Amino acid sequence: MxxxxxxxxxxxxxxxxxxxxxxxxxxxxxxxxxxxxxxxxxxxxxxxxxxxxADRSHRPRSCPHQIDADVEAAIATMRSAHPGWGPRRLVFELARAGVDPVPSESAVYRALVRLNLIDPSGRRRRDRKWKRWERGVPMELWQMDVVGGFVLADGRRAKALTGVDDHSRFCVSAHLMLRESSPNVCDGLAAALRTYGVPGQILTDNGKVFTGRYNRPPVEVLFDRICRENGIEHLHTQPRSPTTTGKIERFHRALRTEFRTDRIFGDLATAQAELDAWVHDYNHNRPHQALDMATPAARFLTGHDAAITPLRPPADTGAAHRPDASRSDGTWVTRRASAVGVVCVSWQQVCLGVAAAGRPIDVWVTESVLQFYDGDQLLRTQKRDSTGEVRVKRSSAPQRRPRVTASVTDQPT
Structure with missing residues (x-):
């Protein structure tokens, strides 16, 4: 039966x-x-x-506390332009842009997951064995290090002497040099001392340009001599202990992701000019989460006692992931961008830029937003203005293709 x-x-x-x-x-x-x-x-x-x-979807017609589609599209635009921005920074930027009401950090996180801009499985648990420390006033301690990765057009590679104030995270040095030699490093140190004054202490690792105590016999290098003659106490980390200089290492991560060291600079002078402009923006305009979203300059120039707060895990900078074709809250369609990079979905035209001109674009269509992909690369998230039926002109489950060529020149291998 x-x-x-x-x-x-x-x-x-x-x-x-x-x-x-x-x-x-x-x-x-x-x-x-x-x-x-x-x-x-x-x-x-x-x-x-x-x-x-027949059975119908049990999804509610509306959700009063869900983020508005305009705000959701703004969150996706900010995250795509700044992959290092997490929910807290996005909430701060939305408030600064005048969005009312401002969504909570958890709501922004759920929106990022819903838009496939973060992988929730990639979150790392907080490591509680590290102890947070911070000096109480500016100019008490500088953390300094040398970082590489600056590629010039003639094939040479430059390095930078970097330094941050421990209390305020204010960048006091970003001096480029072609060779990591003791005179070049000390030129950067001298420039920082002339500009900002003499700190009480300087903390570095045990590199040969910083110390000669591991030489046989031990010697005093030029960096040590400058510190001694200016009354600066030179502190060293334990061998293989990069977490001791965690603030300068975190500055290096911001340097790589925000200044974009994965590109080619015309010459050393051009790279130094661009780096100086970025450092000025970092010091005076960029809010810092460890400073309760204040700028480093606000704390460095008007020092006050440090407030000890718990250590936060690193922000997730993972790239966007394509939605699975088996999901029921959206539909895959394929469109070919016009000669000027315009894609039309359900009579709604969206410009993706000339880099996408003539390319087949995969579109993930939901009730509120349109997400445009070129291969695995998310190009844009746009609020959906139309409500009509979306025609599937090609494949409902598009194949992955190579992404649009980035405008930034890749490094030579």
Whole structure:
């Protein structure tokens, strides 16, 4: 005996009322449902026929506390332009842009997950064995180090002497040099001392340009001599202990991701000019989460006692992930961008830029937003203005293709 489907059972209940003349109460009692449910089946059958008796989505028509589509699109735009921005920074930028009401950090995080801009499985648990420390006033301690990765057009590679104030995270040195030699490093140190004055202490690792205590026999290098002659106490980390200089290492991460060291500079002077401009923005305009979203300059120039706060895990900088074709909250369609990079979906035109001109673009269509992908690369997230049916001109589950070539010149291997 064949088992009846849900739609067939509902259809028989409707026929029992319409054709056989049974009461709604008796039919509801026989099928074990409420009278309102039977009335609903009758209304759906009258409006839509047999198709109206099929199961429908249980998703609510609206969610009063969900982020507005305009704000969600703004969050996606900010995250795509600044992959290092987490929920806290995004909330700060939305408030600065005048968004009202400002969503919570947890709401922004859920929006990033919903838009496939973060991988929730990639979150790392907080490591509680490290102890947070911070000097109480500016100019008490500088952390300094040397970082590489600056590629010049002639094939040479430059390095930078970097330094931050421990209390304020103010960058006091970002001096580029072609060779990591003791005179070049000390030129950067001397420039920082002339500009900002003499700190009480300087903390470095045990590199040969910083100390000669591991030489046989131990010697005083030029860096040590400058510190001694200026009354600066030179502190060293333990071997293989990079977490001791965690603030300068975190500055290096911001340097790589925000200043973009993965590009080619014309010459050393051009690279230094661009680096100086970025450092000025870092010091005076960029809010710092460890300073309760204040700028380093606000704390360095008007020093106050440090407030000890718990250590936060690093921000997730993972790239966007394509939605799975099996998801039920959206549909994949494919469009080819025009000669000027415009894509049309359901009579809504979106410009992706000339870099996407003529390329096949995969579009993830939901009820509120459109997400445009070139291969695995998310190009743009746009609020959906149209409500009509979206035609699937090509494949409903597009294949991955190579992404649009980035405008930044890649490093030579």
């Amino acid at each position: 064949r088992e009846l489907s849900v739609t067939e059972q509902r259809y028989r209940a409707v026929l029992a009322v319409i054709s056989d003349g049974e009461t709604v109460s008796s039919v509801a009692a026989r099928y074990g449902v409420h009278r309102k449910t039977v009335h609903g089946w009758l209304a759906r059958y009258e409006c839509e026929g047999l198709e109206g008796l």
